[in-house]
Amino acid sequence: MVALIAIPLLTLACVPLVAWAVRRRPWTAPWLAVLPAALFLLVLTLPDGAAFRLAWIPSLGVELSFRLDGLSRLFALLITGIGAGVFLYAASYLSGHALLHRFLATLTLFMAAMLGAVLADDLVLLFVFWELTSLASFLLIGFDAHRSEARSAAQQGLMVTVAGGLAMLAGVLLLGRAAGSFSISEILAQGGGLADHPLAPWIVVLIAAGCFAKSAQWPLHFWLPNAMAAPTPVSAYLHSATMVKLGVYLLARLNPPFQDMALWQGLLVGAGAATMLAGAVLALRERDLKRKLAWSTVVALGTLVTLIGIEDPLAATAAVVFLLVHALYKASLFLIAGIVDKKAGTRDAMQLRGLRRLMPLTTAAALLAGLSMAGAPGFIGSLAKDLLFTVHVGLPGLLPSVALVVNAAMVVVAGVVATRPFLGAPMETEKAVQDPSMAMLAAPLVLGALGLLLGMAPQLVDHTIIEPAAAAILGRPTGISLGEKQGGALVLAMSLGALALGALVFLGWQRLQPVLAGQRWLDAYGPDAGYGRGMRALAAGAVALTRRVQGGSLRRYLAASLVLVFGGAGLLLAARGGLALPAPGLWATPAQLALAAVIAAGALAACRIRALFGQVMAAGLVGFGVGILFLTLGAADLAFTQFTVEILAIVLLVAVLARLPFHALDARRPGERRRDAALALGVGAVGTAILLAVLSVPFEPAIQDWMGQAAVPEAKGRNVVNVVIVDFRALDTLGEIAVLLIAALSAAVLLRRAGKPA
Amino acid sequence: MPDSLILRASASYVLWAGLALSVFVLLRGHNEPGGGFIGGLIGALGFVFHALARGPAETRRVLRLDPLAWGGSGLLLATASGLPALLLHAEPLLTHQWIDGLPIGTAIPFDIGVYLVVLGFALAFVLPFLGEESA
Structure with missing residues (x-):
């Protein structure tokens, strides 16, 4: 199935094309919606179980493999279907924007x-794409980069999701190790045995952490509403069908092997329930339409995670239905909030009133989506709610009441967002308010109408979309049909109770909201404030550490490096018992001993002489002495190099000394001098010990012999040293000269900066 | 810098003599002591002498290109010398190719690349210290 790999990769290849086309010909922008629409149809027609595999990193067992099953089909349909609406909407919403081409290209990348x-x-491939969504959403959230609010929101989203991504990477690697494969279908085929693996708890915790960060679970939920700084089409897309649902997707994907683990269930149900409650409270106290919807997304994500954590065919079905319901109404409501914001000039739910006569079509779309969100009978939302309550009725503890309260809160949010701006006496606006063009209305209307259509005729998606996806979450067929009425009188009572309670609170919301908003401690001690404090502490800590470590004293840096390198090497040598003397045959000739004495004298003199020029000369004695020593050992090339380097060094030192004013020659106190001397002796001793230990190991001549024999026939050269450099180990040399050039580049930058007047 | 007539008059001769020596050392390197590393260092010494006598601005004029550009072209040349192996026989990078029967092959441009990198590296480090750049 080549079409399968073409879906993501061709879309990826379209990114520069989109940027180019929209930049040159802005009229193409609305037509880009054809791309996701075509992909939607393609995904719809591909057969179940379609797969494509290609070796990618065979040595690590990583494959470029794609597979389509019920769960991935549902997500792919949501991504492309809602994507088509969002592309169409965005082309109008940002029409005339100077960076529209960049926006649409990034949106394509994200898709x-x-x-x-x-x-x-x-799993590794999934992780790569997972991180790519984080990066693309960073660009989308920070699209209005001139606003500091957008920049910090983009950074926050990136920090939270990428930190979670790191945890997930660790989890993925452990899972791959435990299962012996990174292939998801092979891991799923192993069944529940994985849960007994000793690594299983680590895998579960790490992967759940990554998914929770991505899907904004409490206490990592705070980045999501801040991401509202993005342009509205992005919010709609991120919240309804994509980004935040990816965590849910992975939890659902990996649910079958872990679903019976108490840890998995506890983590998911616990985090999900906490997220639901926190999101519901925060949604009620918000008056900005977009942020209010964002908090309700947090509630929905909590609901989904809870449902996945419950091991029950009904819960899997409920999760899938609720996912679909939420995607439909949330995309629609976000797009409507964007329309209202653009036309009426505000997103404040307290100010918006009576727009229904001015924008009748928008009102209709809002009502359709709002009724589905509230779970009104006839809409698919009510189906999801019934399933939800049926699952929760059988659960212990507070969970049923949590579900009831949270659903009532959703009814309130639906009322405030979908009816409050449109009902009542008309508000005063600066300019004339009217319905937007059909390009912007199409998606909200269609998505809202779908909510009603599927509510009336669930059999349209029952066996084609819902059941295969639920079966993938469960790991076996659910045997549940949406046609059958779920639950008994208790469920009906809960549904009606949630509706009634929600309606009641909605009527009093105008008075309740200021009370809730007045609870300032929620802001002062929430995780968002904690994130801010943490980031400030990180920056302050980095500054303090830099001041401490980078004091600016070259002598100190040198001492620290030497102590670390030679101290570490010395300890290692001593601990491994590596101290040894070489065989006596390797001892030096009298001439070499004399040279060594000259070198030592030069070194001593360099320490004792106070005049700088004298010190340079003494150091030169050491260098030339070593060069001659190389010559006595037959290393002509080495000696040659040593001499040229030595000349260059002396010229450089003298030139520098002549240019720079050195007044205080040596400002060290006697104590410091003694300490430096001890350090120098220590370094020398450890270096000597290392060299002696190296020489005491018997020499293996095979490589040397081969090089000597092969130099002329294979490399046409008699100088083996040069042949090694340019031929046998040419790749090493290439690396070395690359390093040389990088060092020269860095030095050039530093010297240029130092040369400039401050 | 010391203003000496002898130094200034001899500078360009010493430079060209040094460069000739460095190229000789570079090319003989495959059979006798020498090669790109040493040749590059000797060449750098020639330029350093020139800079001491005439000032680095004059030396940069003789060089025409920035030392870093010389080094960069050397790195490119060395890398490029490895490509024929990939294209001709699908062998690994930097397996040198030789003309049959002659000691002429891709190892020579590689060594010239090393020469240029070392020369550029040494001059990029040393020249800024040898006097006012804007003479």
């Missing part, structure tokens, strides 16, 4: 990453 992540059948 490609999402498609790749949900279609990947290899």
